[in-house]
Each structure stands twice: as C-alpha cells, then as structure tokens.
Amino acid sequence: MKSHVIGIDIGGTKLAAVLADKDGNILQKARKPTESEKGPQHAVQLLLGMVDEVLGLSGLSREEISGIGVSCGGPLDTKTGVVYSPPNLPGWDALPLKDMIESEFHIPTVLENDANASALAEARFGGGRGYNYVLYMTMSTGIGGGIVANGEIYHGANDSAGEVGHQILLPDGPLCGCGKHGCLEALCSGPSIARRAQEAITDQSNTNILKLAGGQIDHVRSEHVLQAARNGDALAVALMEETAYYMGWGIANLVNILNPQIVLLGTIAVAAGDLLLTSIRRTVAEMAMQRPSEAVKIMPAELGDSIGDLAAISLVI
C-alpha cells in the first residue's frame, strides 16, 4: 500500500530528505551540506542517497511511497520538472531534476519553487488551515511569496506568479537584486533593512544599533535593528516603523488584487511580532480598499524552522 511520502528540500547550504505519513507526520530525516561548489550532479547524488537512507531507516520499500515532493529555489518549470539557474545554486542550469529522481526511484515526483511550496505548507499545516485564500510572504534575505487558492498553488502562465517582493513601490528607490529600483524587497528584506540602518546612522546618531553590531557600521544587520527597537531605541523604532509602512503598502496592493482571507508573514515578521504587525495592519487598513481590507487577517507564519520539510511533503499529500 502506498502509505507514505518523501520530501526533498534543496537549499543553497543544506539538503534535506524526509519521510512522512499521509497526515504530514515526519518519521525520518536526513540532512547534508549542499556543497554547491561541487556542482549539481554531486548534490543530486547526495539527494538520491539520502532518499535511500530515510527509506532504509523507516524499513519501508519504494513500493510504499506514493510520491516525492521537491522544494527548490526557482526559477524552475513545474510541468517539465527542470530547474533553471537558481541564484543560490550555481551551475544548476536547465537541470532535469524531476526526470533524474523518477528514473532512479520510479516514484511520481513533483517539483515546486520553495516559496510556493512553503505557502502550500502554511495553508495545509500552519496558519492558513481553514482558509481557502491564503497569501504567504517570506521576509528574510529576500521577499518571496506564494498564493494558495482552494488548496492549490496559483502558478500563473509560466510559474512566475507570487513574486510579491518585486512590486515597485518607489520608482526612484534603491536598486533591487532583480535589476529594477524600489521593489518591496529592496526596502524590507533583511539586507535592505540593514542597508537603510547603515545609511541612517551618522556620527551624531544617538542609537544602540551600532553598539549591537560591535561598533562596525558594515556589520549592522536587521537583527540588530530589531533588538534595538525592542529596547526602545528611537532610530531603530523609526526604521521598523518605516519597514512596516512599506510592507503595509505592498500588502495593501496584494489585498486589493487577490482578496485573500489571510496573509501570513514569515521570518522577520515572526521575530518582530507586534513591533511590525501592528503597524502593518494599520497601514493595510488605511491603504487597501474597504471590502478586501475587511476580509483579511494579517498574521505571523506558524511553521518556523519546520517549514522546509513540510513544504516538500505538502506537494505530494
């Protein structure tokens, strides 16, 4: 009986394979460093070995696995199962990952970009349970996202939907990693918050941010801004307010377009809690249209560090 599933989570620094039952309970795990400098063939060989490892640990045979879900950085093609040059995986260019896994194990394999897979995991197992229209947004090194409607990921024409971080808020704003200026990501990602802090701190600034960063301006990170803001540091509080304002503006656009029931915000928003969420909610209430605004809750994501494992298995449950 095909009673179990396998999930594979591919990150720039680590690989994970998990075995789970059909209710999403994770029963076995294997983890290894990606060693991305050794190229994609090496990483795929590691992954194939890790799938065998979790199968061996569980005592299950391949015949008992109904599917393998693979969560990986995009861009990628979910229909053909090909990965195209993710920024965190150098050399992964037009890699037919789905075919490579299926030809080894003869188990149906589903490939999905990690932000979409995380959105599905939050919708199935996390803060989106019980909602039909879920928008999930990461807030970490970048700002990614996924849209889940009636239990299905919304992919768009060629798997490019959900790029919530690249909506342009300030056409003359800071340069974004995508090559455009003033994207939400260029204002509110962790590195962008740090950059705004570095630009705001002068010799005259009365702030603890610099002290928390060991006195070196180029060591300032978003965590230092958050920590200082918690302690009431005026500059840090102002930087977090500005972050909430831009996030709220971006979310208001998405609320008007998508009319979600719930928006779940990950990582920095989870760490910051009400320090960000209260102002984000207020900004969305001010900026979004009344009807979609009344329908939406804005909440921290719930799955935390387990999201990578659950993202992968949620693709095949």
Ligand SMILES: [Zn+2]
């Ligand atoms: Zn951008």
